[in-house]
Amino acid sequence: MDINEILSKCDHTLLSQSATWEKIKEICDDGIKYKTASVCIPASFVKQAKEYVGDKLAICTVIGFPNGYSTTAVKCFETEDVVNNGADEIDMVINIGWLKDKKYDLLLNEIKKVKESCNGKLLKVIIETCLLTDNEKVKMCEIVSNSGADYIKTSTGFSIAGATEHDIKLFSEHIAPHLKIKAAGGISSIEDAENFIKLGASRLGTSRIVKIVKNNE
Numbered sequence: 001m002d003i004n005e006i007l008s009k010c011d012h013t014l015l016s017q018s019a020t021w022e023k024i025k026e027i028c029d030d031g032i033k034y035k036t037a038s039v040c041i042p043a044s045f046v047k048q049a050k051e052y053v054g055d056k057l058a059i060c061t062v063i064g065f066p067n068g069y070s071t072t073a074v075k076c077f078e079t080e081d082v083v084n085n086g087a088d089e090i091d092m093v094i095n096i097g098w099l100k101d102k103k104y105d106l107l108l109n110e111i112k113k114v115k116e117s118c119n120g121k122l123l124k125v126i127i128e129t130c131l132l133t134d135n136e137k138v139k140m141c142e143i144v145s146n147s148g149a150d151y152i153k154t155s156t157g158f159s160i161a162g163a164t165e166h167d168i169k170l171f172s173e174h175i176a177p178h179l180k181i182k183a184a185g186g187i188s189s190i191e192d193a194e195n196f197i198k199l200g201a202s203r204l205g206t207s208r209i210v211k212i213v214k215n216n217e
Contacts, residue, residue, distance in 0.1 A: 001194045003213060004035065009197060011060050011089075011182070011205045013040040015157065024049055030210050031057045037203060038089055043082050050086030060089035060122075063114070066158035068093030068128070072110045079117035089122040090114070091182075091205075093156060096128055099136055104143060111147035124151035124182050124203070130161035137167065138174050145176035151203060155185035162186030165199055172200035 012031045014023060024045045031039040031053075038058035041049055050059050063078040064070045070078070079090055092114050098106050115123045125147070127140045144152045152171055154163040162185020171181050183196040184205025193209055 006193045007034045010036045010209050011038045011040040012036040012210050013205050013207050028053050046082050046087050047085035058088040061087045062091045064093040066156040068095050076117040083119050091124040093126045108143050115148045123149045124153045125149045126153040129154045129167045130159050141174035145179050151180045151182045153182035157185040168199040
């Protein structure tokens with residue numbers, strides 16, 4: 001697989017608590033240079049980053065992150081705020097406790113409300129697969145498929161594990177045709193990236209692919 005094709009599917013990510021503007025600026029420069037799908041950065045940097053990159057690069061950010069248990073109202077406010085600041089894509093975390101409690105209507109309603117707050121911007125729904133049973137993952141495929149969201153995403157990268165080939169296969173078998181897949185967390189090699197894409201992921205949340213390419217130049 002051509003490396004430029006892989007890069008075009010990467011959300012080049014920096015979500016470290018200690019991220020500084022200099023580091024954010026660096027990944028924005030890399031995102032532009034290597035033509036990544038976006039950079040995924042903390043909400044507090046969205047406005048500055050969008051002003052810096054203009055139309056050269058999509059800015060992605062996260063809400064309800066990383067634990068997902070903010071109230072729906074807070075998630076909607078976060079979403080409206082980052083969209084107003086220039087975010088092009090939103091990655092939200094579901095309320096995992098609601099899923100465990102089988103509060104499926106609350107989950108569906110929340111995702112729909114956040115999607116409304118996106119004002120037409122892309123919404124990716126993080127379900128944190130490492131904390132779920134396969135039955136819960138399949139249920140979330142159904143819910144996200146019916147929510148109006150654009151992507152289902154495996155992981156925050158802040159829990160006990162990240163994306164697995166098993167989960168991408170499971171998603172591919174159970175999502176609606178219009179829903180896309182983002183694999184994130186632990187993607188550490190070109191081979192990993194190729195495998196996830198071949199299994200059905202059209203986005204990859206990773207910081208390492210760009211670093212590998214840079215180091216090989």
